[in-house]
Amino acid sequence: MSSLRTPPIEEAYHTFKAEHDFNAHCPLCDKKPIRTYTYWKIVPNDFPYDKLAKRHEMIVPLRHTTEVEFTDGEREELRLIKHEFMMSPDYDFVMEITEPHKTIPPHFHMHIIALRDDL
Numbered sequence: 001m002s003s004l005r006t007p008p009i010e011e012a013y014h015t016f017k018a019e020h021d022f023n024a025h026c027p028l029c030d031k032k033p034i035r036t037y038t039y040w041k042i043v044p045n046d047f048p049y050d051k052l053a054k055r056h057e058m059i060v061p062l063r064h065t066t067e068v069e070f071t072d073g074e075r076e077e078l079r080l081i082k083h084e085f086m087m088s089p090d091y092d093f094v095m096e097i098t099e100p101h102k103t104i105p106p107h108f109h110m111h112i113i114a115l116r117d118d119l
Contacts, residue, residue: 004049013047017103028060028107036062039074040081045111055091055114060107067108085112 003010020027033041034057041060048056059081061074070078085091093113 004051004053005047006050009047009050013103016047022104022106026064026104026107028058028104028109029064031060037077037081039063039071039077042112049111049113052115052119053113054116057112059085059094059110059112061109064107066106070108082110090114 005013028043031041031043033043035042039062041062042057043060045056045058050056059078061070061078065074082094085094091112092115093111095111095113097111
């Protein structure tokens with residue numbers, strides 16, 4: 001699969017993955033939020049899809065969980081957050097990566113992306 005990151009960001013991403021055991025420590029759990037909801041937070045993506053994104057954040061549950069373990073409250077709030085970003089003129093995509101390509105599968109997250117102006 002071709003990368004959505006430029007070579008320097010892609011290299012930094014692979015270095016980060018090689019240096020961390022995501023089963024022992026989850027980087028999304030410690031990530032400082034840009035915005036916090038009751039069950040969710042919006043965090044910056046340290047390895048954005050910079051070939052296409054001028055802005056790239058992630059929607060992350062506050063607790064370390066997979067989608068199948070969501071509470072009713074988490075599920076409903078995610079629906080409202082997704083709707084908020086889908087209606088926002090500041091973003092172009094709400095995106096979830098397929099399971100085989102997720103870096104941190106045990107901690108659910110979705111990407112929110114604003115396209116670069118030169119695309």
